[in-house]
Amino acid sequence: MSSNKAALDAIRRDLLKTIPAQVKAEVAKALDKAADEMASGAKALAPEGETGDLETSIRVEAGPDELSRTVVAGGAAVDYPTFVEFGTPTADAEPFFWPAFRLLRKRREGQIHRAMNRALKDFAG
Structure with missing residues (x-):
């Protein structure tokens, strides 16, 4: 199993080297935005505790x-x-993380796909 993971990691590293820098920059911006929205969604759904440490830890x-x-x-x-x-x-369970993940999944995927398409079109000219 670990050899499969190592092989996949190596393939991923090699593929990342082939992506042009300007495309990576655009996709990275979309990833940052999507991750920030996911964290905000989880924070909004996190139950309020006495200290607020859970929300702060996201x-x-x-x-x-x-x-x-x-x-x-x-x-x-x-x-x-x-x-x-x-x-x-x-x-009892008080789900906050996975509901936020599922709620924002299509939005995140769309943001990332649009950023990739836009960056690739700009790169190709």
Whole structure:
């Protein structure tokens, strides 16, 4: 399994090298916007706690390469987002992350596809 992942990672790295810089820049802007909207949606749906730490912990981080972003909830100080999202035997689930993901999915995909098409048309002249 790990050899398959390594092979796919290598293919992805090689493909990323073939994308022109101006196309990458346009797509990166669309990815940033989409990730920010996803994080905002998750924050809006996050249940209000006593401290507001859960909402504050939702953020966008750089992904494993230049054309990926990761929306994260939690961290060292907030280790319970999974329990809030999916519930526990003693607490009901209060989903916030995956509903935001599903709600904004088509919008995000459209933004990214439009940015790619626009950038490729500009590049091709």
